[in-house]
Amino acid sequence: MLRDAYPEFIELSSAGKSVEGRDLLVISLGTGDRRILLCGAHHAREYITSSFLMKMVEAYAEKASKGQPFGDFRPAELLGRVTLVVVPMVNTDGVNLVNNGFKAVSSQEEVEAMTMVGSGYRAWKANINGVDLNRQYPAYWEEKYDDVKRPASQNYKGSASATEPEVQAMMALARSDDFVLSASFHTKGEVIFWADSGTVNAINGAKDIAVRMGELTGYELMPVSEKPSAFGAGFENWFRQEFLRPAFCIELTPEDGTDEPHDDTEFDSLVWEKVKYIGLFLAEEALKR
Numbered sequence: 001m002l003r004d005a006y007p008e009f010i011e012l013s014s015a016g017k018s019v020e021g022r023d024l025l026v027i028s029l030g031t032g033d034r035r036i037l038l039c040g041a042h043h044a045r046e047y048i049t050s051s052f053l054m055k056m057v058e059a060y061a062e063k064a065s066k067g068q069p070f071g072d073f074r075p076a077e078l079l080g081r082v083t084l085v086v087v088p089m090v091n092t093d094g095v096n097l098v099n100n101g102f103k104a105v106s107s108q109e110e111v112e113a114m115t116m117v118g119s120g121y122r123a124w125k126a127n128i129n130g131v132d133l134n135r136q137y138p139a140y141w142e143e144k145y146d147d148v149k150r151p152a153s154q155n156y157k158g159s160a161s162a163t164e165p166e167v168q169a170m171m172a173l174a175r176s177d178d179f180v181l182s183a184s185f186h187t188k189g190e191v192i193f194w195a196d197s198g199t200v201n202a203i204n205g206a207k208d209i210a211v212r213m214g215e216l217t218g219y220e221l222m223p224v225s226e227k228p229s230a231f232g233a234g235f236e237n238w239f240r241q242e243f244l245r246p247a248f249c250i251e252l253t254p255e256d257g258t259d260e261p262h263d264d265t266e267f268d269s270l271v272w273e274k275v276k277y278i279g280l281f282l283a284e285e286a287l288k289r
Contacts, residue, residue, distance in 0.1 A: 002058055008031075012026065016172065018092045020096075024166060025087065026085060026086070027087075028083055029060060029061060029079060029083065030080070030283075032081040032283075034083070034286045037179045037239075039170065039182075039185070039235065040053045041091050043154075044095050046186050048187060048253065048262055049252060050088040050089040051264070057088075060075045060279060070280065078287075082283040085173075111128065111130070115148060119258075123259040125259075130152050131158040131164050132157060133164060134184075134186075134234050134235060137233050137234060137235055137238035139234070139240075139241045140228035141157065141160075143229050144228070157233060175242075181245055181248075181286055182235075182239045182245070183247065183248040186249060186250070186251050187251060187262070188256065189253075190217075190218070192249070194221065194246070195207065196228075202244050203244055206246040213281060218274060219250070236249045252274075
């Protein structure tokens with residue numbers, strides 16, 4: 001286990017439980033007083049974001065333990081000043097369905113009765129209750145456009161905000177410490193969402209961070225999200241509204257014209273080589289705030 005290999009840098013905990021009772025793993029990487037919050041796989045089919053965050057933790061811990069640089073960054077020094085709090089997989093039940101199939105689900109009758117939007121279980125996006133976790137946060141939830149009015153494989157925002165245990169766990173975790181900034185990782189598009197019209201004028205410096213992140217990764221900066229019906233109820237939008245601090249939605253991987261996950265064997269070229277420094281970059285940015 002990573003914790004056993006790098007006990008001086010890594011602590012493990014749980015943010016809470018999923019619908020089916022799985023732990024939402026929290027990895028704290030580093031010993032610094034300044035803390036940033038990173039999360040992946042709000043959407044089940046986007047589990048490649050979990051792979052990225054796990055590889056990131058391992059790579060940074062290894063370099064830090066050896067006192068070696070990683071690109072232009074010095075992990076040992078940064079992790080002594082900043083702690084990366086990482087939730088690799090928010091939607092554990094949904095990822096289980098996508099990867100292990102319908103028979104791996106506890107509540108098969110309920111899942112089978114849900115509306116299927118898209119091409120099948122490999123393209124499942126919601127949690128196991130059929131609620132899209134990134135349309136669930138109490139930030140313009142009422143205004144969020146909802147074209148699916150019942151539990152479904154994707155896009156159903158729920159009967160109210162924050163009904164789902166995974167969302168409740170992420171909100172509690174975000175409120176449990178003084179996080180300087182946050183980033184939520186998704187797919188696909190290789191773009192960075194950095195601001196919405198609800199908070200853009202209340203948070204200083206977010207665009208500067210996003211510009212530098214774009215230069216680091218080659219990803220495109222998106223314009224300020226203007227319509228609550230489109231941007232509302234996402235984790236990063238809620239984090240900005242709740243704390244008035246930068247939060248980014250980072251879409252990994254190129255578009256490929258499908259809703260299904262990318263080929264995992266192409267992980268290095270699709271993801272890692274472009275964004276492997278992003279956690280250290282955000283740690284450096286946290287030290288400037």
